[in-house]
Ligand SMILES: [Zn+2]
């Protein structure tokens with residue numbers, strides 16, 4: 442996991458380079474995405490930003506997240522039957538572990554998985570341009586219930 446402050450500074454610099462305004466609400470969204478604890482959905486980001494900025498609209502959060510996604514500063518994890526989730530801490534493809542009960546998503550730091558794209562490329566002749574690897578399970582907290 443990248444350092445939260447480092448990611449925050451990187452995202453701020455990228456937005457400034459492109460001449461985007463950094464409102465306090467937008468800064469709050471960036472801060473949440475920089476840590477991306479449990480990979481929040483837009484709705485979850487909205488709930489957290491609303492605590493400090495009650496006037497914030499869901500549309501504002503969507504706009505900021507979409508902008509960052511287009512800039513490649515946030516990774517979007519799409520789900521057909523659930524809200525999309527976001528990772529601004531590691532904005533590039535990486536394996537995830539998803540709890541089917543509480544819907545928490547964590548990064549999967551397993552060394553052997555990092556070689557997988559290369560193995561796939563070598564064995565198939567494909568040039569791998571992206572990847573999506575999700576593991577589904579029941580987290581220790583949910584198992585304890
Ligand atoms: Zn769980």
Ligand SMILES: [Zn+2]
Pocket residue numbers: 480528531535537547548
């Ligand atoms: Zn992630």
